[in-house]
Amino acid sequence: MVELSNRPLDANDEEMRLFQQLFKQHIGMHLPQSKKALLCSRLSKRLSELGLPSFRAYYEVIAAPxxxxxxxxxxxxxxxxxxxxxxxxxxxxxxxxxxxxxxxxNETLRIWSAASSTGEEAYSIAMLLDAERHDAPWEICASDISQRVLRFARRGVYPMARGEHIPPEYLKRYCLRGNGNYAGQFMVEQRLRERVQFSQMNLTALPKQFAKFDVIFLRNVIIYFDMPTKTQVVQSVTQHLKPGGWLLVGHSESLHGMALPLQMHAPSIYRKPP
Incomplete structure (x- = not known):
């Protein structure tokens, strides 16, 4: 007899539709049919851990209130x-x-990394602000839908290879080389980590009481939404942009066709009129 944990699991088209609906409902994510193999590879191990025989069984678990x-x-x-x-x-x-x-x-500069993932974007911004702003006040809010990546981000520990794009002077100034159990890794210094506030946030359901920002990084995330959800998310995010503030999206992303209170300054760089 083949053990359940060793048996390859696959989702049929109906099960895929159920997961598409669930992820769209809860996080606004558009999961096309072409991503079925990704869904199976990412979730199969968890099904085996729970002893579940099918993707429908797992869907029934996670769909429960x-x-x-x-x-x-x-x-x-x-x-x-x-x-x-x-x-x-x-x-x-x-x-x-x-x-x-x-x-x-003399004014606090506020920046929001709205899809911060494992923290590299937020810490990159923090390094730049600390180096350029000197004693001038600044704050960084970093958010993501995933608790897993937020835990990783708060630790601020990365493989050495992940630091190859950090300018050498910043790497020396803001990063500590690990030894012992941390050999082959580096850590963003504590002083800088404490300047970044990480929190879980769903871009399709932002809190009404939230700060206004001078700059918002909304990069490489709206590509995962369908057009109506993209528009909803960007409209919601820009409500938290100060007049005269800047919105940056990924180089491969476009806000074309959206009714937004923004002016394009350059490709992927937009400004809210003062």
């Missing part, structure tokens, strides 16, 4: 979290040359 914790675990497993330090460097050049150079030194 009292199974929020297991549903969150499924969300953590299915969401893609590909990022690295100083990704899309033109945005950081823009932040330094166009935003920080003109930001008042």
């Amino acid at each position: 009292n199974q929020a914790e297991e549903r969150q675990r499924a969300i953590d497993l299915i969401t893609t979290n590909e990022t690295y330090f100083f990704r899309e460097p033109r945005h950081f050049d823009f932040l330094r040359k166009q935003v920080l150079a003109h930001a008042p030194q």
Whole structure:
């Protein structure tokens, strides 16, 4: 007899539709049929751990109102979290040359990393602000839907290879080389980690009471939504952008066709009129 944990699991089309509906309902994620293999590979191990015979059985578990914790675990497993330090460097050049150079030194500069994943984006921003703002006040809010990546981000510990895009002077100034059990890794220094506030947030259901920001990084996340959800998310996010503030999206993303109170400054860089 083949053990359940060793038997390959596959979702049929009806089961795939159930998961598509569930992820759309809870996080606004558009999971196309072409991603069925990804769904199976990400969730099969969890089905085996729970001793469940099918994807429908797992769906019935995570769709139950009292199974929020297991549903969150499924969300953590299915969401893609590909990022690295100083990704899309033109945005950081823009932040330094166009935003920080003109930001008042006596006012708190607030930046939101709205899809922060494992923290590389937020810590990249923090390094730049600490280096350029000196004693001027600043705050960084970083959010993600996944509790798993937020736990990773708060630790601030990364494989050495993940630091290859960090400018050498920042790597030396803000990162500590690990030894012993942490050999082959580096840690973002504690002082900088404490300046970044990580929190779980669903971009399709933002809290009404939330801060206003000078800059919002909303990069490489709206590609996972269908058009109506993209529009809803960007409209909601821009409500938390100060007049004159900047919205940065991924280089491969576009806000074309959306009714938004934004003006395009450059591809992937938008401004809310003052």
